[in-house]
Amino acid sequence: MADRLSALDASFLYLQDRTTPMHVGSVLIFDPPDGGFEYENLVSLVSNRIAYVPRYRQRVRQVPGRLLPPVWVDDDRFDVSYHVRRAALPRPGSTAQLEEFVARVQARTLDATRPLWELYLVEGLEGGRFAIVTKSHVALVDGIHAIDIGQIIVDPEAGRDQPVPHTWRASRSPSEVELLLGVAVDVARRPTRVIDLARGGVGAATSEVCRIARRGTATAAVAAGALAKAVARPAPPSPLNRSVGVHRRFVMVSTDLDDYRRIRAACQERVTVHDVVLATIAGALRGWLLARGEAVDATETVRALVPLSVRGGEAAEHLDEEVMPAFVDLPVGEPRPMMRLHQIAFAMQQQLDSGSAAVDAASIAGLAGFAPPTLHSLGARLGNAMSRRMFNLVVTNVPGPQQPLYAGEAPMVESYPVIPLPKAQTLAIGLTSYNGRVDFGLNADRDQMPDVDLLGQCVIDALTELLDEMEARV
Numbered sequence: 065m066a067d068r069l070s071a072l073d074a075s076f077l078y079l080q081d082r083t084t085p086m087h088v089g090s091v092l093i094f095d096p097p098d099g100g101f102e103y104e105n106l107v108s109l110v111s112n113r114i115a116y117v118p119r120y121r122q123r124v125r126q127v128p129g130r131l132l133p134p135v136w137v138d139d140d141r142f143d144v145s146y147h148v149r150r151a152a153l154p155r156p157g158s159t160a161q162l163e164e165f166v167a168r169v170q171a172r173t174l175d176a177t178r179p180l181w182e183l184y185l186v187e188g189l190e191g192g193r194f195a196i197v198t199k200s201h202v203a204l205v206d207g208i209h210a211i212d213i214g215q216i217i218v219d220p221e222a223g224r225d226q227p228v229p230h231t232w233r234a235s236r237s238p239s240e241v242e243l244l245l246g247v248a249v250d251v252a253r254r255p256t257r258v259i260d261l262a263r264g265g266v267g268a269a270t271s272e273v274c275r276i277a278r279r280g281t282a283t284a285a286v287a288a289g290a291l292a293k294a295v296a297r298p299a300p301p302s303p304l305n306r307s308v309g310v311h312r313r314f315v316m317v318s319t320d321l322d323d324y325r326r327i328r329a330a331c332q333e334r335v336t337v338h339d340v341v342l343a344t345i346a347g348a349l350r351g352w353l354l355a356r357g358e359a360v361d362a363t364e365t366v367r368a369l370v371p372l373s374v375r376g377g378e379a380a381e382h383l384d385e386e387v388m389p390a391f392v393d394l395p396v397g398e399p400r401p402m403m404r405l406h407q408i409a410f411a412m413q414q415q416l417d418s419g420s421a422a423v424d425a426a427s428i429a430g431l432a433g434f435a436p437p438t439l440h441s442l443g444a445r446l447g448n449a450m451s452r453r454m455f456n457l458v459v460t461n462v463p464g465p466q467q468p469l470y471a472g473e474a475p476m477v478e479s480y481p482v483i484p485l486p487k488a489q490t491l492a493i494g495l496t497s498y499n500g501r502v503d504f505g506l507n508a509d510r511d512q513m514p515d516v517d518l519l520g521q522c523v524i525d526a527l528t529e530l531l532d533e534m535e536a537r538v
Contacts, residue, residue, distance in 0.1 A: 067135060067136045068132065068133055068134070068135050068136075068246070069124070069133040069134055069135065069136065069203060070133065070206070071133060073133070073203040073206060074133035074134060074203070076201070076202050076203040077124065077134070077176070077201075077203055079487075080173065082173065082310045083308055083309055083310050083487075084308070084484070084485065084486070084487050085170070085171065085172070085173045085174070085484060086201060086202050086203065086484060087170075087173075087174055087180070087181075087199045087200055087201045087202060087484060088199075088200055088202055088205065088212065088481070088482065088483060088484055089166070089169075089170050089197065089198050089199045089200070089214075089481070089482035090197070090198045090212070090214040090479060090480065090481055090482060090505075091162070091166055091195055091196075091197050091316065091478075091479075091480040091482065091505065092195060092196045092197075092198070092214060092217075092218070092471070092476055092478070092479050092480075093189070093193055093194075093195045093476070093477050093478040093479075093480075094193060094194055094195070094196070094471060094474040094475060094476050094477060095191075095192075095193055095474060095475050095477055096192050096193065096194060096474060097222075097472070097473035097474045097475075098473070099473065101194060101471070101472060101473070101474045103148075103150045103185050105472050106148055106183070106185050106196070106217075106471070107144060107145060107148050108227075109217055109471060109472055110144060110147075110148050110183065110213075110217060111144050111228075111230070112227060112228045113216040113217060114144075114216070115228045115232065116216070117211065117216060119136065119179075119204060120179055120181060120204075120213065121138060121139055121142045121179060121232065121234070122136040122137060122138055122139060122179060123136070123137060123139045123176075123177065123178055123179050123180070124136065124176060124180070124203075125137045125237065125238075125243070127243050127246075128240050128243060132246075135238070135243065135246070137235075137237045137238065138234035138235045138237070139178060139179055139234060140234040140237065142179065142234065146178065147178075147179065147181060147182055147183060148183050148185070149182065149183065149184045149185070150184070150185050150187070151165065151184050151185070151186050151187070152186065152187040152188040153165065153186060153187070153188040153189060154188070155188070156190055157188040157189040157190045158190060159190075159316060162186065162189060162195060162316075163313075163314050163315055163316060164314075165186060165197070166197055166314045166482065167311075167312045167313050167314040167510070168311075168312075169182075169184060169197060169199070170197075170199065170312055170314065170482050170507070171310060171311050171312040171510075174199060174201055179204075180200065180201035180203065180204045181198070181199060181200045181201065181204060181213050182198070182199040183196060183197070183198050183199070183213055183217075184196070184197040184198075193477070194474075196214075196217065196471065198212070198213045198214040198217075199213075200212050200213050200214070202484070217471050218469040218470060218471055218476055219469060219470055219471075220465070220467065220468075220469055220470070221470065222470040222472070222473050222475070223470070223472060223473045224470075298453045298454070299367040299453060299454060299455050299456050300364070300365060300366070300367065300456070302366055302456045303353070303356070303358065303490075303512075304366065304456045304457050304489060304490050304491050305456055305488055305489060305490070306488065306490050306509070306512045307488060307512075308485055308487070308488065308489070308490055308509040308512060309509060309510065309511050309512075311509070311510035311511065312485075312507060312508065312509065312510055313507075313508045313509070313510050313513060313514070313516045313517075314482065314505065314506065314507055314508070314516075315504075315505075315506040315508075315516050315517050315519070315520040316478075316480045316503065316504070316505060316506075316520075317503070317504040317506065317520045317523045317524065318478060318501055318502070318503050318504075319344075319501065319502045319503075319504070319523070319524070319527055320500070320501065320502070321337075321466075321497050321500050321501060321502050322500070323527055323531060324337045324340040324341060324344075324502060324527075325337060326531070326534065327340045327405070327530050327531065327534050328340050330534045330537070331405070331406075331409075333406070333409065334409065334413055335405065335406075335409045336409070336412070337463075337497075338412070338461055339405060339408050339409040339412055340405060340530065341461050341495065341502065342368070342370070342392060342394065342408045342412070342459070342461075343401065343404045343405035343408050343409075343526075343530065344523060344526045344527045344530065345368070345394065345459060345493060345523070345526070346366070346394035346395060346396055346398075346404050346408065346526075347401055347404060347522070347525075347526025347527075347529055347530070348519055348522035348523040348525070348526040349366055349394060349396050349519070349522075350396040350397075350398075350399075350526075351522035351525055351526060352515070352518060352519045352522045353396060355515075355518055355522070356515070360396060360397055361397050362397045362398070362399075363397050364395075364396050364397035365393040365394060365395055365396060365397065366393070366394045366396050366456045366457065367391055367392070367393050367394070367454075367455045367456050368391070368392050368393075368394055368455060368456065368457055368458070368459045369389055369390075369391060369454065369455040369457070369458050369459070370389075370390045370391075370392050370458075370459050370460075370461065371388070371389060371390070371458075371460055372388050372389075372390045372415075372416075390412070390415050391454065391455060392408060392411055392412065393411065394408065395407045395408070400533070401526070401529040401530045401533050402530065402533050402534070402537075405530065456489070457489055457491050457492060457493065458483055458486065458489070458492045458493070459492075459493045459494075459495075460481065460483055460493070460494045460495070461494075461495050461496075462481075462494075462495075462496050462497075463496075463497045464479065464496050464497055464498040464499075465498065465499070466497075466498070466499055466500060467499060468499055469498075469499075476498075476499075477499075478498070478501065478503050479496045479498045479503055480494075480496070480503045480504070480505040481494030481495065481496055481503075481505045482494065482505050482507050483505065483507055484507070485507060485508075485509060490508055490509040490512040490513050491506065491507070491508045491509075491513060491516070491519075492507045492508075493505070493506055493507075494507070504520070504523055506519060506520055506523075
């Protein structure tokens with residue numbers, strides 16, 4: 065019997081439209097190896113790796129009448145060269161040109177008649193570098209049957225890829241009669257499945273929480289508590305919540321991980337690098353709002369949905385059961401940088417003390433190799449499943465490995481996530497720490513946030529503010 069999408073995955077497909085593409089992406093930048101890196105190298109690499117993730121050769125097939133969620137079926141016309149594409153930047157191949165390319169590519173929805181992913185080799189970057197830009201639909205990356213395409217193309221060792229025999233053949237696609245028979249069997253076995261599908265959105269997300277709760281984990285209790293509090297107290301009004309269009313802007317910001325570690329080390333109370341990151345974002349949002357001429361009073365906040373990778377009393381079986389929602393009110397009205405940090409650290413610690421512990425960076429980085437792209441995808445799934453009234457923006461922060469990774473012989477030097485915009489949200493922030501850097505990807509609506517590059521500069525300024533105040537105290 066064909067593998068059926070969950071109610072939550074189906075809701076991502078049904079809610080997608082031209083203004084709300086439901087895919088997550090990444091921008092991976094590489095130094096060229098001595099022998100160069102050609103399009104054929106990437107096609108060969110991807111062809112080998114997807115042999116271990118069969119979902120990347122499957123497409124979505126709707127059930128007649130949409131009586132139940134669609135099913136995954138093998139794509140009998142699968143063509144890897146359709147999904148792996150080639151592009152080049154004109155001279156000088158600047159960061160701004162790459163950002164514009166990413167913004168245009170990521171704004172386009174994926175072809176629903178084919179496997180839901182794309183990958184671009186972008187040549188012509190300054191210094192001889194090249195980039196790999198990925199797109200994977202959030203319905204595809206569930207942490208159980210499929211991980212993000214950005215995770216499978218890099219490796220901790222250079223040139224370790226071994227050729228895989230090309231023996232794959234597409235299974236026969238089920239007929240409409242067989243699909244309807246599958247509906248009858250599913251309804252007989254699980255009659256509540258139709259109700260779950262009808263709920264969609266928040267209902268589907270709540271259903272996922274309840275499913276984990278039946279396992280008796282502390283993580284589920286924390287997630288349910290966070291949801292209840294967010295529903296009871298809607299997010300404050302913000303210029304970050306506007307109707308969005310079909311076009312995007314994307315900005316990349318790279319910072320030094322040691323700066324965050326130094327700030328954390330200078331604090332006496334329990335403060336994490338994650339807290340310092342959120343304080344930096346709070347300071348950046350404050351600077352951006354003031355530069356826009358917005359009135360910012362001392363009590364003003366911006367509520368961020370921060371998906372956390374957590375572990376309850378027992379190890380989760382799948383990645384999707386290690387992501388829970390945390391709602392953090394970023395104190396953008398507070399003028400003192402270190403006070404913003406202390407307030408955020410206190411709020412985060414309250415949530416973690418409720419019954420689950422955050423997984424340490426080494427554990428996350430060790431999940432299936434390079435886990436950040438997949439965990440960013442799971443965070444985006446969570447953000448798109450919940451009510452927009454619960455938060456003002458999504459912030460996904462995933463620690464990655466602190467040693468070089470490679471695509472073939474090419475070393476990866478930077479890694480920027482591209483988080484999709486939920487409806488009526490003009491900004492989404494993703495960041496990954498990798499090999500001594502913390503790389504921010506700022507994805508924004510093109511018309512509502514024409515000054516997202518200013519926000520990128522404000523990130524640098526906010527981190528500098530924290531460093532200056534820390535040094536003044538020493």
